Amino acid sequence: MRYASTRDPSHTATLSEALARGIAPDGGLYVPVEFPRLAADDFAGKATLTEVATRFLEPFFAGDALAPDLHAIVADAFDFPVPLVELEGGGSGRDVAVLELFHGPTAAFKDVGARFLAASFARLPRQAGRPLSILVATSGDTGGAVAAAFHARPQIEVIVLYPKGLVSPRQEQQLTCWGGNVRSLTVRGTFDDCQGLVKAAFADASLRQARELSSANSINVGRLLPQATYYAQASLATWRRTGKKANFIVPSGNLGNVLAAVWAKQVGLPIGELVLGFNVNRAVPDYLASGEWRPRPSIATLASAMDVGNPSNMERLVNLHPVWTELKHSVSAEVVTDAELSARIKTDRARYGRTWCPHTAIAAETYARLSAAAAAAGPWILVSTAHPAKFPETIEPLIGATLEVPPALARLLSLPRQASEIPATLAALKAALA
Numbered sequence: 001m002r003y004a005s006t007r008d009p010s011h012t013a014t015l016s017e018a019l020a021r022g023i024a025p026d027g028g029l030y031v032p033v034e035f036p037r038l039a040a041d042d043f044a045g046k047a048t049l050t051e052v053a054t055r056f057l058e059p060f061f062a063g064d065a066l067a068p069d070l071h072a073i074v075a076d077a078f079d080f081p082v083p084l085v086e087l088e089g090g091g092s093g094r095d096v097a098v099l100e101l102f103h104g105p106t107a108a109f110k111d112v113g114a115r116f117l118a119a120s121f122a123r124l125p126r127q128a129g130r131p132l133s134i135l136v137a138t139s140g141d142t143g144g145a146v147a148a149a150f151h152a153r154p155q156i157e158v159i160v161l162y163p164k165g166l167v168s169p170r171q172e173q174q175l176t177c178w179g180g181n182v183r184s185l186t187v188r189g190t191f192d193d194c195q196g197l198v199k200a201a202f203a204d205a206s207l208r209q210a211r212e213l214s215s216a217n218s219i220n221v222g223r224l225l226p227q228a229t230y231y232a233q234a235s236l237a238t239w240r241r242t243g244k245k246a247n248f249i250v251p252s253g254n255l256g257n258v259l260a261a262v263w264a265k266q267v268g269l270p271i272g273e274l275v276l277g278f279n280v281n282r283a284v285p286d287y288l289a290s291g292e293w294r295p296r297p298s299i300a301t302l303a304s305a306m307d308v309g310n311p312s313n314m315e316r317l318v319n320l321h322p323v324w325t326e327l328k329h330s331v332s333a334e335v336v337t338d339a340e341l342s343a344r345i346k347t348d349r350a351r352y353g354r355t356w357c358p359h360t361a362i363a364a365e366t367y368a369r370l371s372a373a374a375a376a377a378g379p380w381i382l383v384s385t386a387h388p389a390k391f392p393e394t395i396e397p398l399i400g401a402t403l404e405v406p407p408a409l410a411r412l413l414s415l416p417r418q419a420s421e422i423p424a425t426l427a428a429l430k431a432a433l434a
Ligand SMILES: *Cc1c(COP(=O)(O)O)cnc(C)c1O
Pocket: 108, 109, 110, 141, 142, 218, 251, 252, 253, 254, 255, 256, 257, 258, 305, 306, 359, 360, 385, 386
């Protein structure tokens, strides 16, 4: 399998090259040159996430230097459960379940992609003595997941850049509690400044001479591939149980999570409708409605991990569905305000006894808006992207109760913080790296 740039398809790379580069030399994103085809029968006898993931990823790894390591990478990355939990209550008798992606070390779905990428990077052949530096700009969640995934891996260092004062206290703790091979830089600027610094570092010849630089942001194909596997597993389980295709509702920002679902469907997994829930950053819903692509500055919301005004994975979605009318048939979208997601958290806690994180609440609100016919047709799967205890400032006042913190997260919250503050300049970043 080779991977081509979304911009110049004549530029192709092996999987290992695509993983190491992150972004194609022409600024495009890597996509499979052609999608393998797999049917439910190809997964006979495979039920666990590791079994399904290994089978699903085999053709994506075929011919690459990492192919013999696929099983080990999957086993290393998926060392936490990704359960599909029936949503009971509400008295409707509807077939609806929650895909819980938040049982990893930092309690959010980005652990899946980050751990897989780290497990892959650790096995990539490298020039002796040349350390690999992973630069990651984060608006909150990604950096913690990447730091957790790469922490204590030999010959790899991680530099996390986050905007000073613009992440929640609990997020900041998860960005700065690591030490060892993880360095945390508090940048006096915005998330866009952090991203700009990472781009400038990549373009800087002197930095690249001393070290191998790579990124772990959601544009890396090594984050998307493992995410496709939980859609494969959940849809296969649903298919075997009901003989029907699973419909998913995905809270979306940069579109990495939902793109993985689109890819799994493209491969041939039994996936029906894909409905995207957005906060008021509505570039994608507006595009689906109008056919006009208008990226814009991001707006801050309670579902902050989805505050993306110009989702980078749009380029991959349009690459797969270049015709607007075709894309409109492939996915649909809803927009949910902070007031609506807050109300949904209260309503569903009473109805189902479940407490959503602000992002998952957008999926739950989107589900509640389905027509009675669509909801009854099912089966529906709500994708739950984070544990509510990551967002106590938002959730606890709404529910009037204290959230129980899962043990892995509790451990991180008890570690000391260490971070250096820098201005948003390349010179300051270079000095910090020296
Ligand atoms: C990143 C994130 C999202 C959005 O996922 P995308 O892949 O950017 O669409 C949703 N919820 C949580 C908790 C996240 O961390």
